[in-house]
Amino acid sequence: MEALKDLWNFIRKRKAYWLAPIILILVLIGVLLVFGGTGALAPFIYTLF
Amino acid sequence: MQLGFFNFKTTNLIGFLQYYPLQSILSRNGNYMKKILGISAFYHDSAAALTIGDDIVAAAQEERFTRDKHTPDFPTNAIKYCLEEAGLEIDELDAIVFYDKPLLKFERLLQTYYSFSPKGLLSFLKAIPVWVKEKMFLKKLIYDGLKEVGEYDKKQVKLLFPEHHLSHAASSFFPSPHDTAAILTVDGVGEWCTATIGLGEGNKIKVLKELEFPHSIGLLYTSFTYYLGFTVNSGEYKLMGLAPYGNPESEETFRFVELIKGNIVDIKEDGSIWLNQSYFTYATGLKMTNNKKWAELLGFERREAEADIEQYHCNLALAIQIVTEEVVLKMAREAKRITGSDNLCMAGGVALNCVANGKLIRENIFKNVYIQPAAGDAGGALGAALAANYIYYGAERKVQSPNDNMKGSYLGPSYSGKEIELMNRKVKAVCTKYEDYTQLTKEVANRLEEGLIIGWFQGRMEFGPRALGNRSIIADARNLEMQKKINLKIKYREGFRPFAPSVLAEDASDYFELDQPSPYMLTVSPIAEKRKVKLPDNYYDLSMWERLYTTRSDIQSITHLDFSARVQTVHRETNPRYWELINTFKEKTNYGLVINTSFNVRGEPIVCTPHDAYRCFMSTDMDYLVIDDFVYSKTEQPDWENKDKWLVKFKMD
Numbered sequence: 001m002e003a004l005k006d007l008w009n010f011i012r013k014r015k016a017y018w019l020a021p022i023i024l025i026l027v028l029i030g031v032l033l034v035f036g037g038t039g040a041l042a043p044f045i046y047t048l049f
Numbered sequence: 050m051q052l053g054f055f056n057f058k059t060t061n062l063i064g065f066l067q068y069y070p071l072q073s074i075l076s077r078n079g080n081y082m083k084k085i086l087g088i089s090a091f092y093h094d095s096a097a098a099l100t101i102g103d104d105i106v107a108a109a110q111e112e113r114f115t116r117d118k119h120t121p122d123f124p125t126n127a128i129k130y131c132l133e134e135a136g137l138e139i140d141e142l143d144a145i146v147f148y149d150k151p152l153l154k155f156e157r158l159l160q161t162y163y164s165f166s167p168k169g170l171l172s173f174l175k176a177i178p179v180w181v182k183e184k185m186f187l188k189k190l191i192y193d194g195l196k197e198v199g200e201y202d203k204k205q206v207k208l209l210f211p212e213h214h215l216s217h218a219a220s221s222f223f224p225s226p227h228d229t230a231a232i233l234t235v236d237g238v239g240e241w242c243t244a245t246i247g248l249g250e251g252n253k254i255k256v257l258k259e260l261e262f263p264h265s266i267g268l269l270y271t272s273f274t275y276y277l278g279f280t281v282n283s284g285e286y287k288l289m290g291l292a293p294y295g296n297p298e299s300e301e302t303f304r305f306v307e308l309i310k311g312n313i314v315d316i317k318e319d320g321s322i323w324l325n326q327s328y329f330t331y332a333t334g335l336k337m338t339n340n341k342k343w344a345e346l347l348g349f350e351r352r353e354a355e356a357d358i359e360q361y362h363c364n365l366a367l368a369i370q371i372v373t374e375e376v377v378l379k380m381a382r383e384a385k386r387i388t389g390s391d392n393l394c395m396a397g398g399v400a401l402n403c404v405a406n407g408k409l410i411r412e413n414i415f416k417n418v419y420i421q422p423a424a425g426d427a428g429g430a431l432g433a434a435l436a437a438n439y440i441y442y443g444a445e446r447k448v449q450s451p452n453d454n455m456k457g458s459y460l461g462p463s464y465s466g467k468e469i470e471l472m473n474r475k476v477k478a479v480c481t482k483y484e485d486y487t488q489l490t491k492e493v494a495n496r497l498e499e500g501l502i503i504g505w506f507q508g509r510m511e512f513g514p515r516a517l518g519n520r521s522i523i524a525d526a527r528n529l530e531m532q533k534k535i536n537l538k539i540k541y542r543e544g545f546r547p548f549a550p551s552v553l554a555e556d557a558s559d560y561f562e563l564d565q566p567s568p569y570m571l572t573v574s575p576i577a578e579k580r581k582v583k584l585p586d587n588y589y590d591l592s593m594w595e596r597l598y599t600t601r602s603d604i605q606s607i608t609h610l611d612f613s614a615r616v617q618t619v620h621r622e623t624n625p626r627y628w629e630l631i632n633t634f635k636e637k638t639n640y641g642l643v644i645n646t647s648f649n650v651r652g653e654p655i656v657c658t659p660h661d662a663y664r665c666f667m668s669t670d671m672d673y674l675v676i677d678d679f680v681y682s683k684t685e686q687p688d689w690e691n692k693d694k695w696l697v698k699f700k701m702d
Contacts, residue, residue, distance in 0.1 A: 003186045010152040022159055023185075030181035 083442050084137060086128065087216075087434030088191070089148040089426050091184065093119045093282050096427035097127035098460075098512075099135050100434045103447055105224065107134035108460040108512040110427045113657040118702060119283055123194035124430075130462050132198070139201035146437045148429035149213035151187040153240035155180055157262060161332050169333025211436045213239025213429065214397070215254065220432025221396035221421040222249035223439055223446065224454035231388035231415070233380055236397035236425075237267035237282075244321075246384045249394060252439035252446040257387055263332045264324050266376045267399050269314055272329060273369040275337040277362055278352035283702040288366050289402060290546050291358070293611035294593045295367025301360075305368035308346055314372065320380030354701075358545065363593060370404060377405045381414050391416040396432070400424040400571070401514065403615045407573040410565055422458040422569035423513030431512070457623030458569060459519055461510025464659050469676050472659045479685040483678050486626065490633040493675060497525045497634055497643060501672035502539055504648055506662045507626055508677070511655070515570045516647035517617060518551055518627035520655045520662070522671065524606070524644040525634075526550055531606035531644060533598070538670040542651040545597065547615070550607040552642035553631050554618040560604060560642060561616050570617035570645075573609075576602050581612060606644055617645060652699030667695035 011019050082102030089096050090111075098108035107130065112118050114126030132138065139145075158180065162173045183190055188208060195201060211219070217234040232247040232254065243265030247256040274288045275281050295302055310316065315323040328346075331337045340351050352362055381393060393415040400406065401424050410418050421428050438444045473480060483489035493503060502524045511517045522539060524531050526548075536544050549570055550560070557563050563574040580602040588596060602608040621628040635641035648656045650669060656662045659676045666674040667686060674681040683689050 003188060006188070007152065007185070010156075014153075014156065016156055019156060019159060026177060026181050030178070033178075 083143040087430040089430040094427040096430040098431035099131035107131040112654040146433040148216040148433040216429040216432035217396040219436035221394040223435040225419040226450040227392040230392035231384040234397040235399035291366040292370035294363035319383040396421040459509040460512040504674040549615040551645035556641035
């Protein structure tokens with residue numbers, strides 16, 4: 001959570017709002033990949049793709 | 050060629066936290082000396098440094114402990130050593146400072162990919178998972194790394210993140226002997242910056258101008274390193290060493306300079322540059338250069354690693370050296386113009402280009418030029434700690450004029466007599482212990498005069514890329530065969546590579562045209578006129594190897610092909626033992642200098658422990674080894690002819 005807070009503060013201070021959707025998508029893909037690898041979320045990912 | 054006016058930009062410092070605004074770095078007064086740990090990691094040359102107030106207690110590169118050259122790993126061992134040296138635990142630190150701002154770097158990465166898209170998709174797919182998985186969450190990486198060092202309370206740890214070039218600037222200005230100075234930092238790239246001009250005053254640094262990625266003199270030099278078949282981020286020294294083999298009078302060299310300046314780089318009057326990106330792929334690719342375009346422009350293909358070196362390779366090396374010097378000198382003149390200072394402090398990887406440094410000093414743009422000995426990213430760890438101490442905490446800065454605050458850069462670990470004896474027992478080494486140091490220096494001076502090669506290990510290890518007499522291989526500089534012998538039989542490296550001298554500071558002007566001390570071996574100077582030997586008329590028609598072995602001076606082994614040498618002046622105050630050794634050699638031979646090359650073989654980090662030194666000694670043709678008061682003769686060691694037993698394979702650099 002601290003990392004996400006830092007990220008949001010960074011985007012705000014730099015006024016680099018264009019980064020927000022890109023980072024959000026990257027993080028979501030990252031989460032899917034990490035959890036997809038563990039098996040817990042795997043069935044949902046298969047249905048997604 | 051598309052030419053846009055690209056000038057140095059006015060800077061916008063953004064503080065010490067990953068997202069902090071400008072106001073937050075205003076000084077705040079601390080009442081006691083802050084204990085600060087600086088870290089550089091995750092890219093190359095990981096290191097740690099620890100400061101207590103003004104005092105630089107310890108600093109070391111991680112590669113020395115893990116034996117993996119230029120390692121990017123979290124510097125667990127280096128941190129452990131720094132804490133031990135200071136007698137501190139992690140919880141006792143006031144701050145832990147990382148040397149750059151990862152989120153700003155991530156912003157640059159994304160913006161660059163966006164600007165160049167759809168080019169660079171492959172590189173994007175390779176780089177982004179690493180960022181999403183690790184580097185974006187750098188705080189966690191640091192917390193996890195610290196767990197390896199020892200127990201600590203996460204809530205007690207204050208993590209700070211100064212900008213990359215501020216860390217470089219701080220590493221040079223704060224330990225310097227100047228109260229005010231212009232500061233020039235030049236490297237490949239930090240977050241966005243590739244070069245900055247700043248002003249240091251007391252305990253403050255103001256960055257005045259900056260040049261942004263992808264326009265970078267460091268990356269330009271590295272691109273030529275790559276095109277000439279050397280390794281990126283480590284072969285730059287080889288390129289610098291190759292340049293003097295180029296023919297300065299040849300039409301080809303002039304043509305290369307014109308081609309580079311006319312097509313690849315546009316140099317502005319203020320030293321800022323504009324790189325024609327159609328010649329490069331580093332912004333989006335996995336390689337440095339667009340080889341097809343370079344081959345069309347230069348008329349030859351990229352040299353494969355370890356392939357033969359031809360004269361046109363040497364001429365191109367000289368051409369890029371000439372271009373680099375022009376840029377550095379123009380940047381220095383701009384720094385002088387906007388600061389008006391008499392002093393210049395330099396850091397960043399390009400500040401390790403000793404040839405450019407020598408030219409800069411001889412141009413007399415500044416009265417004094419100070420260069421941080423660990424000018425590369427390892428030094429960023431030290432700069433980060435110092436920046437936090439002076440700028441973030443607002444500590445008062447006491448200038449130590451005329452000497453700097455680097456303690457000769459001897460900031461690494463040392464080993465006790467007991468530890469050396471334990472090593473002796475373990476490897477069954479045969480040695481003589483000298484109680485009288487004068488006797489030891491006489492013995493070593495005798496051996497040097499006989500033409501033998503000595504591994505010289507004493508006291509604290511050097512911080513930075515240079516061995517400065519505490520982890521060095523030394524030999525007689527007058528010996529005509531020494532350059533060849535050390536390259537091929539000791540260091541197992543390319544035969545063309547030059548060697549540097551350690552000279553008594555008092556005698557430096559007797560051998561070199563040098564009027565400033567050069568304690569950190571960061572300046573190349575011409576050999577004194579009286580030392581030179583007349584060259585044959587057909588010198589430039591000879592092959593590079595014939596030229597190398599043509600006698601050029603009475604100190605042949607350290608005289609490079611262009612009559613230059615990368616000088617280390619040895620000062621009695623900072624390294625009395627090494628000074629005394631060279632002085633004893635002088636009493637015997639009338640020559641107050643020796644060859645000094647780093648104690649390692651090709652691809653190996655400089656030795657750290659007595660065991661590293663003994664192993665390296667046994668795996669090469671070195672004749673003697675000295676570890677503090679212990680002297681080892683090769684032929685007395687058990688099974689000494691079996692070098693393979695001690696050989697460790699290192700990755701070729």
